[in-house]
Amino acid sequence: MQPLQTNVPSLRGAIHVPGDKSISHRAVMLGAIAEGTTTIANFLPGEDCLSTIDCFRKMGVAITQNGTDVVVEGKGIDGLQEPNDILNVGNSGTTTRLLLGILAACPFHACLIGDASIAKRPMARVTKPLTMMGAHIDGREGGNYTPLAIRGGNLRPIQYESPVASAQVKSAILLAGLFTEGTTTVKEPSKSRDHTERMVRLFGGEVVVDGLTVSISGKQTLKAADVYVPGDISSAAFFLVAGAIVPNSEIVLKNVGLNPTRTGIIDVLEQMGAELSIENVRNEETEPIGDLTIRTSNLKATEIGGALIPRLIDEIPIIALLATQADGTTVIKDAAELKVKETNRIDTVVTELKKFGADIEATDDGMIIRGKTPLTADNLAVDSHGDHRIGMMLAIAACVTNGSMSLQGAEAIAVSYPTFFNHLQALIGQ
Numbered sequence: 372m373q374p375l376q377t378n379v380p381s382l383r384g385a386i387h388v389p390g391d392k393s394i395s396h397r398a399v400m401l402g403a404i405a406e407g408t409t410t411i412a413n414f415l416p417g418e419d420c421l422s423t424i425d426c427f428r429k430m431g432v433a434i435t436q437n438g439t440d441v442v443v444e445g446k447g448i449d450g451l452q453e454p455n456d457i458l459n460v461g462n463s464g465t466t467t468r469l470l471l472g473i474l475a476a477c478p479f480h481a482c483l484i485g486d487a488s489i490a491k492r493p494m495a496r497v498t499k500p501l502t503m504m505g506a507h508i509d510g511r512e513g514g515n516y517t518p519l520a521i522r523g524g525n526l527r528p529i530q531y532e533s534p535v536a537s538a539q540v541k542s543a544i545l546l547a548g549l550f551t552e553g554t555t556t557v558k559e560p561s562k563s564r565d566h567t568e569r570m571v572r573l574f575g576g577e578v579v580v581d582g583l584t585v586s587i588s589g590k591q592t593l594k595a596a597d598v599y600v601p602g603d604i605s606s607a608a609f610f611l612v613a614g615a616i617v618p619n620s621e622i623v624l625k626n627v628g629l630n631p632t633r634t635g636i637i638d639v640l641e642q643m644g645a646e647l648s649i650e651n652v653r654n655e656e657t658e659p660i661g662d663l664t665i666r667t668s669n670l671k672a673t674e675i676g677g678a679l680i681p682r683l684i685d686e687i688p689i690i691a692l693l694a695t696q697a698d699g700t701t702v703i704k705d706a707a708e709l710k711v712k713e714t715n716r717i718d719t720v721v722t723e724l725k726k727f728g729a730d731i732e733a734t735d736d737g738m739i740i741r742g743k744t745p746l747t748a749d750n751l752a753v754d755s756h757g758d759h760r761i762g763m764m765l766a767i768a769a770c771v772t773n774g775s776m777s778l779q780g781a782e783a784i785a786v787s788y789p790t791f792f793n794h795l796q797a798l799i800g801q
């Protein structure tokens with residue numbers, strides 16, 4: 372049980388949030404299948420990205436990791452080796468699904484296993500299209516759940532229309548397509564994060580984007596690159612919300628990734644009337660970054676749905692907290708994907724926030740939140756349910772709660788933000 376700081380008088384100061392999780396995974400993966408030595412700066416040393424490194428080491432890739440500096444000795448597109456041990460993906464859905472895309476193309480056998488949360492997450496969304504391409508995949512319930520066994524190689528291209536807007540599905544198919552003679556195409560119902568497309572280009576490959584359709588031709592040679600990973604906007608989101616709802620606050624977040632497929636949280640803060648400014652935007656060619664300043668704000672409710680959802684999917688738990696501190700009724704819809712994350716995030720957000728005074732109800736595809744409500748706790752135990760984003764949301768909620776509370780399962784936060792409590796403490800202390 373970790374005690375949480377409640378009734379925080381102000382949050383002030385500047386922080387650099389850690390590197391982007393999605394980009395860190397992809398830099399290791401593309402570095403491993405490129406030719407030459409890739410360097411990665413500002414890598415996220417969170418548990419999920421360390422799982423990705425571990426899996427590629429088991430396939431014969433030499434990777435040195437020193438904090439946020441990583442060097443990957445690329446093996447080329449056909450150079451990965453059959454692992455003689457099980458590949459452990461830990462808690463990481465991104466590792467599991469993108470790795471399956473690469474393994475689908477490798478002419479050897481591999482087994483994938485993860486933690487109890489991964490064992491409940493649907494994998495048919497990638498194993499089905501990869502099987503259509505010719506990979507042999509088996510697992511519980513017809514290849515929908517880990518442990519999974521895969522034997523790849525000899526793929527044929529597909530033209531796939533994905534039923535979900537998922538960057539993990541899109542990326543798995545594109546990565547398999549990279550090894551496959553001919554042109555592989557994925558169409559998605561709305562635009563998901565495009566880090567794979569951008570990074571393939573950074574490594575000298577070609578990807579064609581036409582609206583919601585992305586195509587890649589196979590047997591391209593990727594060349595090693597020097598990757599700088601921007602700060603993770605999904606991590607910054609916790610402090611953007613904290614700065615908006617804690618009294619007397621002003622927080623500067625430096626070098627945050629501002630890829631437009633990820634900035635839904637900024638749109639929502641602006642719609643809700645937050646005092647947010649964006650400065651020093653740069654690096655727009657590869658992955659845009661900038662500095663964000665947030666101040667205590669008078670907030671009003673909003674509606675969130677449609678094409679905005681994939682642009683803020685991981686931020687919905689912290690947006691739910693934001694909505695409890697805004698005047699009016701906030702409706703979040705079209706977000707059924709939340710049910711298949713590290714936890715069912717509709718249930719865990721509603722259950723935990725209700726414990727200390729939020730007026731929040733679950734719907735089939737989202738939630739309805741009525742604000743503004745005071746949050747109060749008397750020796751209350753809240754629970755991350757092993758989900759990093761629920762744990763961080765609850766720690767920020769504590770800042771605007773009167774009373775006392777502690778967090779069960781705080782260790783889950785190391786999955787994406789190992790220095791979260793240090794940063795929170797630094798902002799409280801100033």
Ligand SMILES: O=C(O)C1=C[C@@H](OP(=O)(O)O)[C@@H](O)[C@H](O)C1
Nearest residue numbers: 393465536537538539540684685
């Ligand atoms: O591709 C990625 O790096 C991710 C895609 C999203 O998942 P889906 O593809 O399942 O939407 C997101 O929730 C996850 O945290 C990271």
Ligand SMILES: C=C(OP(=O)(O)O)C(=O)O
Nearest residue numbers: 462463464465685712713
């Ligand atoms: C859903 C998440 O990650 P993943 O799918 O990689 O486990 C997340 O980080 O919120």
